[in-house]
Amino acid sequence: MQYSRFSKDDLDGMERIYRLSLINSISGYKPANLIGTRAADGQENLAIFSSAIHLGSDPALIGLVSRPTTVERHTLDNIHESQHYSINHVPVDAVGEAHYTSAKWERGTSEFAACGFEAEYTSDFPVPMVKGSPIRMIAKLVEEIPIKSNGTLLIVGQVLHLEVTTSAIDEDGSIDLASAGTAAISGLNSYYEAKRIAKYPYARVNQEPKNILY
Amino acid sequence: MQYSRFSKDDLDGMERIYRLSLINSISGYKPANLIGTRAADGQENLAIFSSAIHLGSDPALIGLVSRPTTVERHTLDNIHESQHYSINHVPVDAVGEAHYTSAKWERGTSEFAACGFEAEYTSDFPVPMVKGSPIRMIAKLVEEIPIKSNGTLLIVGQVLHLEVTTSAIDEDGSIDLASAGTAAISGLNSYYEAKRIAKYPYARVNQEPKNILY
Numbered sequence: 420m421q422y423s424r425f426s427k428d429d430l431d432g433m434e435r436i437y438r439l440s441l442i443n444s445i446s447g448y449k450p451a452n453l454i455g456t457r458a459a460d461g462q463e464n465l466a467i468f469s470s471a472i473h474l475g476s477d478p479a480l481i482g483l484v485s486r487p488t489t490v491e492r493h494t495l496d497n498i499h500e501s502q503h504y505s506i507n508h509v510p511v512d513a514v515g516e517a518h519y520t521s522a523k524w525e526r527g528t529s530e531f532a533a534c535g536f537e538a539e540y541t542s543d544f545p546v547p548m549v550k551g552s553p554i555r556m557i558a559k560l561v562e563e564i565p566i567k568s569n570g571t572l573l574i575v576g577q578v579l580h581l582e583v584t585t586s587a588i589d590e591d592g593s594i595d596l597a598s599a600g601t602a603a604i605s606g607l608n609s610y611y612e613a614k615r616i617a618k619y620p621y622a623r624v625n626q627e628p629k630n631i632l633y
Numbered sequence: 634m635q636y637s638r639f640s641k642d643d644l645d646g647m648e649r650i651y652r653l654s655l656i657n658s659i660s661g662y663k664p665a666n667l668i669g670t671r672a673a674d675g676q677e678n679l680a681i682f683s684s685a686i687h688l689g690s691d692p693a694l695i696g697l698v699s700r701p702t703t704v705e706r707h708t709l710d711n712i713h714e715s716q717h718y719s720i721n722h723v724p725v726d727a728v729g730e731a732h733y734t735s736a737k738w739e740r741g742t743s744e745f746a747a748c749g750f751e752a753e754y755t756s757d758f759p760v761p762m763v764k765g766s767p768i769r770m771i772a773k774l775v776e777e778i779p780i781k782s783n784g785t786l787l788i789v790g791q792v793l794h795l796e797v798t799t800s801a802i803d804e805d806g807s808i809d810l811a812s813a814g815t816a817a818i819s820g821l822n823s824y825y826e827a828k829r830i831a832k833y834p835y836a837r838v839n840q841e842p843k844n845i846l847y
Binding site: 444521611 | 634635636637638639640641644647649650651652653654655656657658659660661662663664665666683684685686687688689690691692693694695696698700720722725728729732733734735736737738739765767768770775776778780781782783785787789791792793794795796797798799800802803805806807808809810811815816817819820821822823824825826827828829830831832833834835836837838840841842844
C-alpha cells in the first residue's frame, strides 16, 4: 500500500479548501440526511447534514453537529422556534437534489420546492418530513452541547416518531440500508450507494464471527 | 412505499434487543474504524467503533462516542493513560476480523493478535496503528464532553499524523472511500462496501448540481 503521509505541520500549512476536502473525508463514511424544519411563521426549510450520529437507543437519541454557517443557521433557528425537526434519509436517486439544498438559499425560499422535494406532515408534529425518504423520523430537541475545541455545537434530539421502509427491516430489528436505498457521503460532496456484504452475530471470545447474511 | 411506523410509546415498549438493533440503524451509514490504544504497561488494545464523526478541519478534529461498557472502557482507560489513540479505517476484506474485536476480550489479551491484525508504530507516537488499513491516523485527546441526556461521552481528538492510500486521493484533496476500500456499518453488526455514484461542485443557488465524477 502506497500512503501519502501528513504531519500536523503539513495539515497546518495546507491550502484551506484542499484541507477542508481531505479532513472532511478521513472519518469515513457519513450518513446522508435531510433535516426538515419549520419557522414560527410557517416557512419550511430543508438542509442536508452528514453529521447525524447514534447516541443511544433507550431513549432513542441522535446527535447532529452544527456549525455557525449561513445554511445551517436557518435550520438551527427553526429548531429553536419549534423544538422539533425531521431527519430523512437521502435516497440514492435523489443525491443531486439533496446536495442542492446546501446552496445559500435565502430566507423565504423553501428548499423543498426549490430542490424538488415534497413536504409531508404527520399527526401532531409541527415539522415537515420528506416524501419518498425510505427512513424518516421526527426528533425533539433535548440538549445542545457546545464543543469548546472549535465552537461547534452538538444538537441532541430524541426520536418521537419513526417510519422505516418495511421491506428493509430484518427479523431482529436491524435495517438493511442498502435495501432501503439510503445514500452515504464522504467529504463535502461525494455520494455513494452501498451493498451489504456481511452480518455477524454478537461477537464472543473464541468464536470467530461467521457471516450470517445468506 | 410501505412504511412501518413507530410512536414513542411503541419504542418505549419494544423488546430491548430489537430496539437496540432498530435504533442503532436509523441514523444511517456509520464509518467502520478500529481504535488502537496502548496502556502504560505496554498492553495494546484494538476495538471497533462506528461512532467516529468529523467535527472540524482546522484544527482537524474527530469525535468518538463512548459508552461505559466493558469493551470500550479498555480503550478509554488507555486513552487516558497515553493521551493518544489511532483511528484506522476497516478494509472491506477484514470486516469479520474487525467485528471480532467487539468480543469481551480480557485485559491482557491484545485484539491485534487475537483477531488477526498487525500493529505498526510511527515515529514519536505511543500508540499502534493497524497494518493494511487504507486510511489511518494518530489523534491526541483534546476534550471529553459528557452528554447528559444518556451518560455517554464525546471524546474529541486532534489529528496529529495522517496516512491515506495515495491512489484514493482526488486532485482536490477529497478521498474516494470506495477506491480506498473502506467499509461502512449499520446497526450493531451489518457491514457494507460502497460505490461512489456522484460528486458535485459546491452548490450555488439557481445552478442545479451536475455530477462531475466522470
